[in-house]
Amino acid sequence: MFKLLITGNKKEIDTYSLVLLARGIEHELRRGDKWEIWVPEELYDKALQEITLYQLENQETSSSKDKSSPGGAEGVVFSMLLFAIFNVALLDFKPKDELFAIGTANNVLFLKGEWWRVFTALTLHSDFGHLLGNIFFSGLFFYLLRAYLSLGLCWLLAVLSGGIGNALNLVLSRGVHISIGFSTATFGILGVLSAFVFFERGRKRILITSGFALGLLGLLGAGKGNIDLGAHFLGLVVGFVIGCCLKLFYPADLRHKWETKGLLLAWGIVIFSWYVAFSR
Known part of the structure; x- marks a missing residue:
């Protein structure tokens, strides 16, 4: 021995x-x-x-x-605080009614070429409660998604899924349709999170995630006529497709990728969209 x-x-x-x-x-x-x-x-x-x-x-x-989520909670909270400040700071540039006139997601104007509206609408909210609700749920989903993606990628995918979801909703809407709010992006992030949970933890978990998503979709839409369920649903679908594509075609560890680039691109899209809107 x-x-x-x-x-x-x-x-x-x-x-x-x-x-x-x-x-x-x-x-x-x-x-x-x-x-x-x-x-x-x-x-x-x-x-x-x-x-x-x-x-x-x-x-x-x-x-x-x-190393999974360095500064995860702190980074999410800080970025959500900056998002709230940006929303409020917009009121220093123009009165609320003028911001809504040039920045809401309007299907008639979008189809005439005003593309920026699908992004500017993400930073317009009817009141403080509307903004606070979106920040709370977005922060929650961002924090959960930090187990899979960097904060920069979380923001980039939120803006992209929100913008694409808004665009699809405007194209598919009948009559005049106007919407505002970050909630399309919120559901986009939930869709990305659902995709990662689906691939990481087994297909049975998708039932749990889908139930949670549909329950929240119903909760946010119940009893209120000004809730845009179409935008929420399409944001969720777009986010899920993006998440599936990442897992299938780019299966690398993304918790530390595109931290700075993602943040710059996400906020660059939003700021450039507002620049174009103010320039019209």
Whole structure:
């Protein structure tokens, strides 16, 4: 018999013993000043390899957990605060009725070429309660999505799914249709999160996620005539499609990718859209 390793930690020695048992490697536990694992000479190399592989995998898992969401909650809260400030600051440029005139998602004007409206509408809200509700739910979904994406990508996908969702809603609407609010982007982020949960944790979980999404969709739309369910639903669908595409065609770890680029692009789209709107 050859001595494989020595440790003073009983829990650790039991773990290594389980690893060897799982691989069918004969061994003995001995107690001297410390705990020891002994294996037959002919199994020594195989046992050492299995223990080394286990240690490497365990180190990678621990490192991944430590780095998964650096400043996750703080970053989300701070970015949502900036978003609220941006919404309020718009009122310093023009009165509310003028902002609504040039920035709402209006299907008649959108179809005439005023593309920016699908993005500017994301930063217009009917009152403070409307803004606060969108910030709360968006912050919640951003925080949950930080387990899979960087904050920059969260914002970029929110703006893109919100804008595309608004555009589809305007194209499909009959008669004159006008909408405002960040909620299309909120549901877009929920769609992205649903896609990642679907792929990461098994297909049965999609039932839970879908139930949550549909329940929230109904909650936000229940009893109010000014809720745009079409925009919410299309934002959700667009976000889910984007999330599926990321998982299928770009399966890399995205928790630390595009942190700065994503933020700059997301806010660049919104600010440029308002620049065009003010210039008309």
